[in-house]
Amino acid sequence: xxxxxxxxxxxxxxxxxxxxxxxxxxxxxxxxxxxxxxxxxxxxxxxxxxxxxxxxxxxxxxxxxxxxxxxxxxxxxxxxxxxxxxxxxxxxxxxxxxxxxxxxxxxxxxxxxxxxxxxxxxxxxxxxxxxxxxxxxxxxxxxxxxxxxxxxxxxxxxxxxxxxxxxxxxxxxxxxxxxxxxxxxxxxxxxxxxxxxxxxxxxxxxxxxxxxxxxxxxxxxxxxxxxxxxxxxxxxxxxxxxxxxxxxxxxxxxxxxxxxxxxxxxxxxxxxxxxxxxxxxxxxxxxxxxxxxxxxxxxxxxxxxxxxxxxxxxxxxxxxxxxxxxxxxxxxxxxxxxxxxxxxxxxxxxxxxxxxxxxxxxxxxxxxxxxxxxxxxxxxxxxxxxxxxxxxxxxxxxxxxxxxxxxxxxxxxxxxxxxxxxxxxxxxxxxxxxxxxxxxxxxxxxxxxxxxxxxxxxxxxxxxxxxxxxxxxxxxxxxxxxxxxxxxxxxxxxxxxxxxxxxxxxxxxxxxxxxxxxxxxxxxxxxxxxxxxxxxxxxxxxxxxxxxxxxxxxxxxxxxxxxxxxxxxxxxxxxxxxxxxxxxxxxxxxxxxxxxxxxxxxxxxxxxxxxxxxxxxxxxxxxxxxxxxxxxxxxxxxxxxxxxxxxxxxxxxxxxxxxxxxxxxxxxxxxxxxxxxxxxxxxxxxxxxxxxxxxxxxxxxxxxxxxxxxxxxxxxxxxxxxxxxxxxxxxxxxxxxxxx
Numbered sequence: 001x002x003x004x005x006x007x008x009x010x011x012x013x014x015x016x017x018x019x020x021x022x023x024x025x026x027x028x029x030x031x032x033x034x035x036x037x038x039x040x041x042x043x044x045x046x047x048x049x050x051x052x053x054x055x056x057x058x059x060x061x062x063x064x065x066x067x068x069x070x071x072x073x074x075x076x077x078x079x080x081x082x083x084x085x086x087x088x089x090x091x092x093x094x095x096x097x098x099x100x101x102x103x104x105x106x107x108x109x110x111x112x113x114x115x116x117x118x119x120x121x122x123x124x125x126x127x128x129x130x131x132x133x134x135x136x137x138x139x140x141x142x143x144x145x146x147x148x149x150x151x152x153x154x155x156x157x158x159x160x161x162x163x164x165x166x167x168x169x170x171x172x173x174x175x176x177x178x179x180x181x182x183x184x185x186x187x188x189x190x191x192x193x194x195x196x197x198x199x200x201x202x203x204x205x206x207x208x209x210x211x212x213x214x215x216x217x218x219x220x221x222x223x224x225x226x227x228x229x230x231x232x233x234x235x236x237x238x239x240x241x242x243x244x245x246x247x248x249x250x251x252x253x254x255x256x257x258x259x260x261x262x263x264x265x266x267x268x269x270x271x272x273x274x275x276x277x278x279x280x281x282x283x284x285x286x287x288x289x290x291x292x293x294x295x296x297x298x299x300x301x302x303x304x305x306x307x308x309x310x311x312x313x314x315x316x317x318x319x320x321x322x323x324x325x326x327x328x329x330x331x332x333x334x335x336x337x338x339x340x341x342x343x344x345x346x347x348x349x350x351x352x353x354x355x356x357x358x359x360x361x362x363x364x365x366x367x368x369x370x371x372x373x374x375x376x377x378x379x380x381x382x383x384x385x386x387x388x389x390x391x392x393x394x395x396x397x398x399x400x401x402x403x404x405x406x407x408x409x410x411x412x413x414x415x416x417x418x419x420x421x422x423x424x425x426x427x428x429x430x431x432x433x434x435x436x437x438x439x440x441x442x443x444x445x446x447x448x449x450x451x452x453x454x455x456x457x458x459x460x461x462x463x464x465x466x467x468x469x470x471x472x473x474x475x476x477x478x479x480x481x482x483x484x485x486x487x488x489x490x491x492x493x494x495x496x497x498x499x500x501x502x503x504x505x506x507x508x509x510x511x512x513x514x515x516x517x518x519x520x521x522x523x524x525x526x527x528x529x530x531x532x533x534x535x536x537x538x539x540x541x542x543x544x545x546x547x548x549x550x551x552x553x554x555x556x557x558x559x560x561x562x563x564x565x566x567x568x569x570x571x572x573x574x575x576x577x578x579x580x581x582x583x584x585x586x587x588x589x590x591x592x593x594x595x596x597x598x599x600x601x602x603x604x605x606x607x608x609x610x611x612x613x614x615x616x617x618x619x620x621x622x623x624x625x626x627x628x629x630x631x632x633x634x635x636x637x638x639x640x641x642x643x644x645x646x647x648x649x650x651x652x653x654x655x656x657x658x659x660x661x662x663x664x665x666x667x668x669x670x671x672x673x674x675x676x677x678x679x680x681x682x683x684x685x686x687x688x689x690x691x692x693x694x695x696x697x698x699x700x701x702x703x704x705x706x707x708x709x710x711x712x713x714x715x716x717x718x719x720x721x722x723x724x725x726x727x728x729x730x731x732x733x734x735x736x737x738x739x740x
Contacts, residue, residue, distance in 0.1 A: 035356030040365030043095055043352045046230050047370050048381065050348070051078045052261060053389040054103040054340070057180045058135075061187070062114040066128060068262040071381065072269055073135065074098050075374045077339025082367040084330035085344060086360035090319040091310055093357040095348040095366065096330065098340040100396045101298045102142075104176040106135065106341065108431065109291040113284050128270075129279045132338075134288065136272045139335030139342075142296045146303070147328025155304060155320030162443035164416040166301065168423025171404035172435045175428050177397025184390045185209050202257050204243055205387045212236040212391025217398050226354035229347065233388065240385040255382075261389075263382040266375060271338035299343050303327050306346040314353060415446055452499025456492050457507055458524060462515075463487035463592065468585035469664070470649070471730065473600065473671025476593055487517040487588050491581070493524035498531035505535050512546045517588045521581045523554035533566035540573060549591075551576045553584040586667065600646055600670045602698045607722055617715050620708050621698035626650075632674075632689040632697070639678025639685055640702045642723075645670055648695025653688045667692065673726055 051074035059070030078097030085094040110131055117127045149155065182190050185205060186197050212232065219228045244254055254260045304320055311318035323344060330342055352362055373380055404420055412420065419442055427435030464484020472480070488511040496504065508518070543550045552575050555563070563570055570577055578584040602621060603614040621644065626632055632643070632650060643650075645668050652665040665687060668674050678685055679702065709716040 032356075032358060033361075036359060036362040037365055039093075039352050039355035039357040039362040041369060042230060042355050043348060043362070043366040044369035044373070046233070046348060046351060047078050047082070047095070047097060047366060048075070048373065049233050049384065049389065049392060050345075051075050051098060051370075052381070052384050053392045054098040054100070056184055056261075056386060056389055057103050057177075057393055058107045058110055058340070060107065060180070060184050061111055062118055062127075063110060063131065064187075064258075068264045069128070069132075069268050069270055071261060072264050072374065073132075073338055074340050075370060075381075076269070076337055077139070077334045077342045079367040079371045080334040080337055080339050081327075081330040081342035081344075082363050082370075084333060085326055086363040086367075088322070088326035088329060089344070090322050091307075091314070091316055091344075091349060092360050093314075093349055093353040093362065094310070094326075094344055095352050095363055096327070096344040097342050097348070099302065099343045099345060100177055100393075100400075101173050101302050102295050102341040102343065104173055104180065105291060105295045105298060106138065107180055108176070109134065109138075109288050113281075113288060116284055117281060125276075126279045126281050129275045129277070130281045130284060132270050132275055133272065133277075133280050134285055135340060136335045136338060137285070138292050138295060139331045139339060140272075141292055142299055142341050143328045143331025143333075143335060145296050145328070146300065146324050146331060149300065150321040150324030150326075150328060153321050155324050162419075162440065162447070164412070164419035164446075165423065165439040165443045166305065167404050167408060167412070167416070167420040168427070168435065168439045169298070169301070170400050171420055171424040172427025174397045174400025174404065175424060177393055177400070179397075181209070181213070181390050181393040181397060184386070184393065202259060204240065204247070205257075205259055205390075208236060208240050208243075208385060208387035209390040209394065212388050213394030213398060216391065216395035217402070220395075220399065221402075226351045230351070233392065236388040236391060237383075237385060240388055241383070251383075254385075259386055261382050261384050261386060264374060264378045269338060272336060295341065299327070299331075299341060300324070302343045306344045306349075309346045310344075310349055314350075415450070419443055419446060448497075448499055452503065454494075454500065455507070456494055456496050456500045456504055456525075457490050458493040459489075459491040460507075461489045461491075463517075463585075463589065466585065468589055468667070469582050470586050470589065470667040470669055471672040472589075472593075472669045473605075475671065476589075476669060477729070479593060480589060483592060486515050486592055487519060487585075488515050489519040489521065489581075489585075491521045491524065495526050496528040496532040498529060498535075501528070501532035501535035505539060508539060509542070512542055512548060515548065517549045517551060517591070518543055519551040519553060519581070519584050519588065521553045521584070522559060523581065525559065527559070528562060528566075530566040533563060533568050536563075537568055540575065544574065549576065549588075550574065551578060551584045551588065553578045553581045582664070602644065602646060605644055605646060605671050605698075606719070607725070608718055613715055613718060616712065617708075617719055618698070620704045621700050624697050624699050626691040626695045626697065628691050628693040628695070630691050632691060633685050635685050635687050637685045639675060639681075639683060642676050642679040642700045642705075643674040644698040644700070645672050645674060646696045646698060649692040650674055650689050650695060650697075651692050653690055655688070673723060676723055676727070 052071050055070035055074035056067055058074075059067040063070070074097070081096035085091075085096050113130055113134060114127060117130055118124060179190055182193070186193050186201060188197055215236070216229060216232050219232055240259075244251070249257075251260060255262065303323055307318040307320055307323045310316065327343060334340070334342055352366070355362075357363070405424070408420060409417055419439070422442060423435050423439035426438050462484045463480050463486055466489065467480065490504075490508065492504070494500075512518070540550065552570065555570070555577060560570055576584075576587070578587065602618045602623075603611065606614050606617055608614040608617065623646075624643075626648070628648075633641075635654070647670055649667055649669055651667040653662050654665060655662050674689060674697070675685070677683070705716070705719075708719070
């Protein structure tokens with residue numbers, strides 16, 4: 001998979017180490033303080049850079065004059081998310097905050113709201129209250145939904161979103177990040193940019209925006225070390241200020257040219273409670289409620305993908321529902337406190353862990369440093385160069401595009417890769433919400449087409465290759481073998497829907513008219529849709545036209561109810577139903593064998609070439625009549641008799657202890673022998689033998705066999721040969737069934 005397949009916002013900064021089982025840390029073990037403080041300090045620098053970058057992305061264009069307010073909002077959201085995760089996440093080193101995926105949607109929504117508000121020059125006072133209520137309301141609503149999903153244990157269901165859709169969404173996010181970074185730098189959309197706009201941008205802005213972006217891309221593709229991203233950012237910030245000094249530009253000049261952030265102060269802290277609600281354009285907020293729904297889906301997927309990545313990379317088991325509830329609480333509190341929508345961050349969490357974090361202390365120290373810098377050293381935040389922050393945004397976008405357009409081309413099947421590209425194009429043309437929705441539709445259609453090519457027929461057979469568990473005479477077996485095409489059977493499997501049902505019908509068409517019975521077994525079918533039932537109704541009509549008997553076997557009650565609900569009540573149709581395939585085959589064989597003599601003479605059944613020998617041997621047997629339903633012998637009884645079936649049918653049955661359930665193992669027809677195993681090895685009966693109908697048998701006792709062996713050894717040998725030949729034929733038939 002591409003490196004970003006497991007995370008939705010950044011390239012992983014380290015390769016996934018082997019998962020090693022660790023002994024649980026006891027409460028008495030001391031956690032080193034210094035590594036946690038160092039990790040927290042390093043993550044604070046990166047958190048400030050990310051928060052400022054995403055604030056600049058959201059507060060661009062018409063909102064650029066209020067970017068200092070946006071930075072405060074991003075910092076508040078980051079600190080509350082970090083603190084909430086430190087208490088509630090299943091990862092002790094987890095960090096979070098505003099991120100690329102939700103920020104892209106927020107930036108598009110904010111730009112749309114700003115454009116609609118500013119259409120009327122008299123409504124400019126409505127702009128910021130409307131924007132901030134939208135941002136805070138989005139965080140609160142998103143948080144409530146995330147918490148509800150986690151509370152309902154729905155985390156596992158979100159992972160069913162098709163992988164190509166996730167890839168296309170991430171590629172689309174990459175494109176929107178690149179477009180957003182360009183707009184931050186130039187002030188206009190790419191398609192509206194003119195040469196004069198490009199020439200008006202200071203050289204330092206160009207140099208550091210694209211320089212930092214490309215340096216991050218190259219560095220992270222060469223090395224996955226956790227210090228790569230903060231190191232490049234630090235070099236970029238220092239290099240920018242060194243370049244300012246060398247060029248003779250003051251900080252005020254650089255800020256006037258848009259190359260530095262505006263100073264922030266405690267008075268910049270916006271919350272839902274200090275907004276002028278009367279100025280809020282509620283009508284516009286209602287029009288953009290679909291953006292909140294799209295962002296919630298994005299945050300949901302992002303949260304679970306990042307949790308999966310952290311699980312794999314660190315060996316710490318993720319509790320997905322717990323992560324959803326943690327992010328739900330973080331966004332509810334963040335929205336109430338005046339923060340942006342936040343998610344867990346794979347990169348920042350890995351940076352924290354690799355830098356030495358062994359407990360939530362590092363994350364809490366990080367939040368304290370970030371908030372402390374904003375409150376007590378706002379000038380330090382204002383020293384962050386906008387070109388470096390833009391470079392970070394460009395890096396995030398370019399890295400996603402590289403992973404999903406370049407790396408994925410070798411690792412994804414062609415159809416999945418094309419789905420990613422199509423979703424990217426839709427996102428670029430119509431927006432991310434449309435791209436995700438149409439992407440799910442495209443992936444679903446692709447799945448349906450692919451799955452429709454799979455046959456639901458697990459096995460095909462005829463009466464020559466598969467028989468019931470009825471033991472038959474050689475004459476009957478020969479008849480079944482000779483008329484093998486008389487019955488055609490299909491064992492179905494999986495879920496039958498409109499795509500696979502039509503393929504099934506075409507397979508069945510190929511055998512209609514070649515036999516008199518068509519058997520379809522549903523034992524392995526997990527369900528079917530209404531269109532599949534329509535196809536089966538067409539099958540009923542076709543079998544009637546071909547005068548073919550249709551048998552359905554192993555249809556349980558839920559499946560029968562599904563048939564009835566879709567307009568095919570089986571009780572009112574011409575279909576014959578049987579409990580299992582064995583019963584269906586038995587009925588079909590009995591129908592075929594009506595022309596074969598149903599009763600055999602004892603002398604003929606012994607199969608001896610000399611009639612005198614057969615007559616002499618038959619005198620040692622006793623004829624017994626058994627009424628239907630009567631047990632011939634029970635399990636555990638002595639095996640002192642062997643029976644030769646002359647008329648009717650006997651079945652071997654076993655009883656499941658304490659359940660009352662009886663299972664038929666095998667049945668025997670005229671011309672077969674029963675009870676021979678215990679008769680020869682002396683073991684007690686292993687099952688019950690029951691007469692299915694009125695039955696005639698010839699019984700040979702062990703005492704009479706011994707007398708036969710003593711007085712007529714040659715005829716005794718002929719009888720043993722007959723038994724051996726019968727058992728050999730039975731074994732040969734079983735082997736043929738297994739081979740088929």
